[in-house]
Amino acid sequence: MHILAVWLKDLKLLLRDRGEMASLFLMPLAFILPICLAFPANGYNLTEDRKPGLPVANFDVTGGQPGEHAQTLLDSLAESYTLEHNLTRADAAAFSAEVQAICATTGPSCDEVTARARVALDWRTAAVVIPAGFSNAIDAGESISVTLLYNPSRNSAERQLVEGVLTGGAMRVSIEQQLLNGLEQFGDLLDLAPEEIQTNIRASNGGDAPPAAPTLAPAIAVVSVQPGAVRITTQPNTLQQTIPGYTVMFIYFLIGTVVASVQLERNTGVLRRLLVTPMSKSALLAGKILSALVIGVLQVAAMFAVGAIFFGLTLGNAPGALVVLTIAVVLSAVCIGLAAAAYRIERGLTIMLIVGALIAGCAFPADWLPPFLRTINIALPQTWAMQGYQDLITRGMGFGAVLPEIGVLLGFAAIFFGLAVRKFDWEG
Amino acid sequence: MPGYILEANHLVKQYGALTAVNDVSFAVEEGEIFGLLGPNGAGKSTAIAILSGLFPPTSGGAAIGGLDVVHNLAKVKQIIGVVPQDLALYPTLSGRENVRFFGELYGLRGKGLQTRVDEVLGYVGMQERANDRVQTYSGGMKRRINLAAGLVNHPRLLFLDEPTVGVDPQSRNHIFESVARLNREQGMSILYTTHYMEEAERLCHRVGIIDRGKLIALDTPRRLIAALGGGIIQLGLATMDEAARAAIEALPAVRSATFATESTMKSAASRPAEVVMPVQANSKAVLKIEASHNNDALLQVLHYCNEADVEILSLDLLEPNLETVFLNLTGKSLRD
Ligand SMILES: Nc1ncnc2c1ncn2[C@@H]1O[C@H](COP(=O)(O)OP(=O)(O)OP(=O)(O)O)[C@@H](O)[C@H]1O
Ligand SMILES: [Mg+2]
Numbered sequence: 001m002h003i004l005a006v007w008l009k010d011l012k013l014l015l016r017d018r019g020e021m022a023s024l025f026l027m028p029l030a031f032i033l034p035i036c037l038a039f040p041a042n043g044y045n046l047t048e049d050r051k052p053g054l055p056v057a058n059f060d061v062t063g064g065q066p067g068e069h070a071q072t073l074l075d076s077l078a079e080s081y082t083l084e085h086n087l088t089r090a091d092a093a094a095f096s097a098e099v100q101a102i103c104a105t106t107g108p109s110c111d112e113v114t115a116r117a118r119v120a121l122d123w124r125t126a127a128v129v130i131p132a133g134f135s136n137a138i139d140a141g142e143s144i145s146v147t148l149l150y151n152p153s154r155n156s157a158e159r160q161l162v163e164g165v166l167t168g169g170a171m172r173v174s175i176e177q178q179l180l181n182g183l184e185q186f187g188d189l190l191d192l193a194p195e196e197i198q199t200n201i202r203a204s205n206g207g208d209a210p211p212a213a214p215t216l217a218p219a220i221a222v223v224s225v226q227p228g229a230v231r232i233t234t235q236p237n238t239l240q241q242t243i244p245g246y247t248v249m250f251i252y253f254l255i256g257t258v259v260a261s262v263q264l265e266r267n268t269g270v271l272r273r274l275l276v277t278p279m280s281k282s283a284l285l286a287g288k289i290l291s292a293l294v295i296g297v298l299q300v301a302a303m304f305a306v307g308a309i310f311f312g313l314t315l316g317n318a319p320g321a322l323v324v325l326t327i328a329v330v331l332s333a334v335c336i337g338l339a340a341a342a343y344r345i346e347r348g349l350t351i352m353l354i355v356g357a358l359i360a361g362c363a364f365p366a367d368w369l370p371p372f373l374r375t376i377n378i379a380l381p382q383t384w385a386m387q388g389y390q391d392l393i394t395r396g397m398g399f400g401a402v403l404p405e406i407g408v409l410l411g412f413a414a415i416f417f418g419l420a421v422r423k424f425d426w427e428g
Numbered sequence: 429m430p431g432y433i434l435e436a437n438h439l440v441k442q443y444g445a446l447t448a449v450n451d452v453s454f455a456v457e458e459g460e461i462f463g464l465l466g467p468n469g470a471g472k473s474t475a476i477a478i479l480s481g482l483f484p485p486t487s488g489g490a491a492i493g494g495l496d497v498v499h500n501l502a503k504v505k506q507i508i509g510v511v512p513q514d515l516a517l518y519p520t521l522s523g524r525e526n527v528r529f530f531g532e533l534y535g536l537r538g539k540g541l542q543t544r545v546d547e548v549l550g551y552v553g554m555q556e557r558a559n560d561r562v563q564t565y566s567g568g569m570k571r572r573i574n575l576a577a578g579l580v581n582h583p584r585l586l587f588l589d590e591p592t593v594g595v596d597p598q599s600r601n602h603i604f605e606s607v608a609r610l611n612r613e614q615g616m617s618i619l620y621t622t623h624y625m626e627e628a629e630r631l632c633h634r635v636g637i638i639d640r641g642k643l644i645a646l647d648t649p650r651r652l653i654a655a656l657g658g659g660i661i662q663l664g665l666a667t668m669d670e671a672a673r674a675a676i677e678a679l680p681a682v683r684s685a686t687f688a689t690e691s692t693m694k695s696a697a698s699r700p701a702e703v704v705m706p707v708q709a710n711s712k713a714v715l716k717i718e719a720s721h722n723n724d725a726l727l728q729v730l731h732y733c734n735e736a737d738v739e740i741l742s743l744d745l746l747e748p749n750l751e752t753v754f755l756n757l758t759g760k761s762l763r764d
């Protein structure tokens with residue numbers, strides 16, 4: 001019951017604190033609104049007016065030259081994409097040693113591993129692998145597959161685009177060949193024709209009869225393959241970056257709110273006064289946590305509502321996971337706040353929170369950061385919060401996908417709560 | 429033998445090398461207003477903190493209502509009310525919301541809480557402004573709400589730590605009145621700390637004088653004063669005449685003579701019963717003369733002034749009081 005009393009009181013105090021409310025609710029909007037209004041929705045994908053890159057690995061090579069049909073396919077793909085092949089070791093520099101070793105020699109193997117890595121890292125929507133013997137198989141009228149590597153988390157419209165172009169190219173190749181095969185069948189019919197006609201036609205057709213067995217089958221199948229065992233990331237668009245980003249940045253301003261709330265009670269002497277009432281210390285902490293939790297959840301709800309209503313941000317497919325993740329995020333912020341209050345870290349919080357948020361990828365995707373920052377930012381709760389929201393909102397993933405983030409955030413909460421309780425100076 | 433609501437036995441509280449409370453023992457009778465008097469830093473608030481269970485003593489012990497303060501704290505908390513020296517209130521909550529909140533912490537609910545909150549707000553005369561935020565109150569109004577919040581649980585023993593600091597005369601009188609009534613009408617026992625001697629004299633049945641952590645005297649105000657004999661003469665002079673001060677201090681029946689500060693003038697003025705000639709507004713300086721014997725001192729002072737041609741603008745003769753008692757015991761004034 002004490003918890004309830006403390007909770008309601010703290011909630012009232014917070015809601016009446018204009019400064020805190022402004023920093024929690026208006027500051028994120030002050031970033032979100034202009035950015036979302038100024039940039040196009042996909043402002044972070046800066047490839048609009050260029051041909052997008054398409055990694056290609058062509059194993060259909062004879063004598064250092066692409067097979068005839070492979071070349072046709074490549075040409076038709078090149079109409080829509082900047083083909084990325086014949087890569088060198090330098091192109092693979094960003095990837096693992098293994099990839100780099102394969103790329104010691106330029107060739108389709110290098111092209112393929114690089115393509116897989118790029119798709120896996122989500123630098124590219126999809127990649128195309130043309131198998132060895134592609135041209136021969138087509139000539140022989142055998143069925144053959146071209147592989148489309150894609151990242152399933154990626155906007156499926158983009159993938160379908162690549163698929164469409166590829167299928168189109170494949171059809172061009174196979175139709176040409178079908179026509180030829182049709183001619184072959186026509187040739188079979190020709191056998192029934194009078195000798196004189198047969199001779200004339202064969203002469204116009206280059207003379208020698210093709211060895212292929214006649215068939216109507218060999219359309220090229222496009223097999224789509226998802227590269228396995230990689231972290232699935234998708235670059236967020238402006239909304240997906242900005243709205244969760246600044247929301248996360250300012251959720252952690254709750255740290256300052258909690259510090260201020262403890263400071264007020266300390267400075268007014270209320271804290272000491274509370275301790276001579278029958279209320280327990282744990283009720284006091286619990287009430288404080290719960291009230292800040294409510295504020296934090298309202299904050300997230302408000303930002304996402306603005307995003308959804310005014311900018312059409314879609315919030316993914318797992319509302320339950322979104323709620324649980326949000327609670328974990330806010331709890332981590334509140335418990336860090338309690339610890340900061342216990343350790344009397346009262347100044348310089350704002351600058352730390354802003355720098356932390358930038359490193360965590362709140363203002364722009366963390367992938368843009370140099371690798372060492374991308375490594376150390378796992379120590380920041382904001383990083384996990386961002387990753388969680390991106391999984392749900394940008395990548396449309398489910399509860400299972402954000403369990404690690406939720407776990408880590410609750411871990412942050414537990415550790416800092418422990419620190420707070422250990423260090424809290426009740427009498428001061 | 430009267431029952432004791434509070435017994436403190438050899439309380440010691442050490443802050444590092446500093447002994448804030450040094451072997452203090454006293455007892456408060458049921459239904460008594462007990463004053464703890466001492467200058468700043470004497471250890472009054474520290475003593476209250478120990479007695480109300482905020483932290484345990486370094487050594488020694490205390491019992492309230494027969495319950496050990498350290499070991500039976502939960503029960504002790506139910507029967508005590510604490511009005512801290514600080515204005516321990518939430519500035520952005522209204523007076524009523526503050527009092528309600530503390531009521532809730534004592535387990536009051538619903539109608540009972542409502543009634544009790546109204547009751548204590550009435551007690552301190554704050555019903556009218558009760559719904560305004562505390563931050564909009566005057567210092568005196570905040571003090572009253574501070575008091576109300578300490579009363580909300582019907583305590584048997586009330587700790588009042590300097591409840592009149594920074595308070596205008598009107599609120600001060602109101603607080604005095606409330607405290608006296610609580611004691612008179614409800615038999616509430618009160619431990620009252622202050623460094624205003626006249627408050628202790630006016631309110632307290634018994635007084636303990638504390639200085640640098642030590643309890644140096646304990647009795648009824650009347651007996652403490654009676655033991656002293658002398659009193660204070662306040663002389664309104666045109667200038668802060670140092671030569672005159674020194675000469676007066678040298679008179680046989682005079683123990684000391686000092687130029688008084690603004691606040692002591694005011695407090696003297698609030699004792700109408702003892703004013704012979706009111707301190708006049710145009711007095712430039714007030715010389716405070718500690719007499720070892722009033723009549724003799726008065727005669728000697730008047731005689732000196734007459735001889736030395738020192739113009740007297742006003743004259744107050746104050747009864748011997750606790751201030752003088754303290755001065756006598758410690759050799760220093762309470763409000764240095
Ligand atoms: N938390 C603390 N740490 C160290 N010293 C302290 C602490 N609290 C009080 N003291 C010291 O203990 C002594 C007694 O302080 P206390 O507050 O009890 O005095 P007080 O009689 O209430 O004075 P005042 O009239 O100014 O309220 C002072 O010297 C003070 O500096
Ligand atoms: Mg004090």
